[in-house]
Amino acid sequence: MATRQTQGLARLMRAPAIILLFVWMIVPLCMTLYYSFLNYNLLNPTMTSWAGWFNYQYFYTDPAFFEAIRNTLVLVLGVLLITVVGGIAIAMLIDKPIWGQGVVRILVISPFFVMPPVAALIWKNMIMHPSYGVLADVAQFFGASPVDWFAQYPLTAIILIVSWQWLPFATLILLTSLQSLDTEQMEAAEMDGAPAHSRFLYLILPHMARAITVVILIQTIFLLGIYAEILVTTNGGPGTASTNLTFLIYRAARLNFDIGGAAAGGIIAVILANIVAIFLMRVVGRNLD
């Protein structure tokens, strides 16, 4: 397997796939980089000219820009917090042998199969709607006035919807990790006199560290690009209260037809994603060793 000859052959055989993947990634990135330095608007495509750093300056001075970055981070962290904590809790509950375990597990996993715009519409019209949503009925039952979620707490509402969608993923990964926990270890801890909360803190949580890391890293990749849920519920508003960086780029490209500005936003988003990635790898990445 590891002779020089087979290694060379293996490298040769791998090359097409690797080159294709590399080109696939580098060409769009370079084009985006190139566009970000152009004055290029689809309303006036013939008037394309070199813009220098103007698009970046424009994006940077946009009052929505910093709010969008803040919203992006709040959205990612909020969803991560809810899904990891909730995922651990649900995984531990459905790990116990109960009657109807198979059905319960399928029910828990099912939100993951609903596509994001559909899920967001259901939440918008059937659950969080101030007059005919379920939550409004619940509020009225207790004599409180219904909350208009998308007007009063737009970002919180979106965090809840996205969390609902990603909770099954976290639960599934954490459940498999939990199932691989050695039962003799737990019994040993029980004999060692460790009460339930100590067993959780000293055994279960360290055991799940790797799975939690996987959940955090994979979810972050997808959560940085949340878009559909915002589009169908708040459309980024009120004002820019629920606009994240992805949505801001969409606004520049599709509402203002400003390709140059959107490309600059895209490059900024790539840089932000890398900062988040480096930060995450520093904090939790060592669990993957």
Add this chain to the structure above:
Amino acid sequence: MGQITLQGVAKRFGEVEVIPPLDLAIEDGEFVVFVGPSGCGKSTLLRLIAGLEDVSGGRILIDGADATEASPAKRGLAMVFQSYALYPHMSVRKNIAFPMKMAGVPKGEQDRRIEAAAKALNLTSYLDRRPGQLSGGQRQRVAIGRAIVREPAAFLFDEPLSNLDAALRVGMRLEISELHNRLKTTMIYVTHDQVEAMTMADKIVVLQAGRIEQVGSPLELYHHPRNVFVAAFIGSPKMNLFSGSVAAEYGAQNIGVRPEHIRISADSGKWKGRVGVSEHLGSDSFFYVEDTGLAETITVRSTGEVSLHHGDTVWLTPAEDKIHKFDKNGDRIR
């Protein structure tokens, strides 16, 4: 103190009775081995004593106090598991300290006990390693260390040596026996290996299908097996069992003769046969004699070097006073 008494202890899993009610008394300081074929309920019995399984009936007394309903931690017993069950993300030191940390033992006392245990078990230079960096034998010692520091009333061992290779197993067997001699604490040891049982035990409990077949010292079991099962199970190689006319000659349904109680000779004897496989170990030779018309093969053990080879005709003579006789229920005829 570590006196454990089982009174009518039974275990059922649903409809299946794994352990019918049984009584057993284990004296303080005894080394008791539960031995039996796999699936005989010996591990279940140990887990009942540990409190990891609930009894379906009967009472468990530890030092005279009823511990049937007590949680595993409250029984004052320490267990060494087959898989060692070390905590993989903690260093050896933290593994050993864990039960003391849970019991709220002061830090200084913890360190003192860890040092003592590490010294006794030759673990001092490994204290800061993780279990994953240790060999099987070392992990086994860490598991024992974790049990020792709790200063339990009794140690429970659940097939602790079955994951080790043959050479290490012999070494650990001696270490555990040595530990027992030093600590003088009650130990209950589960194994399916009758050699471990014979070499380590003060008292062997032979189990089959959840029933206690016989309780006694190793030599008692060897010399006076109470029934055919114990006779066949204890001793290596296995006892030769005969039925039919040979047994009837002795007025029994079955008779048994241990391989070491049959004399093998090339020219004269009682039973005629042909040598099949022969194993020469230097100190002993084992012959598997076929075509005797009495049993499929008869195993014969002979000390020293005997020059007999495959296909040779031989004569076998059992030592008359060492023949075990059993009636039609399989019980020993006295």
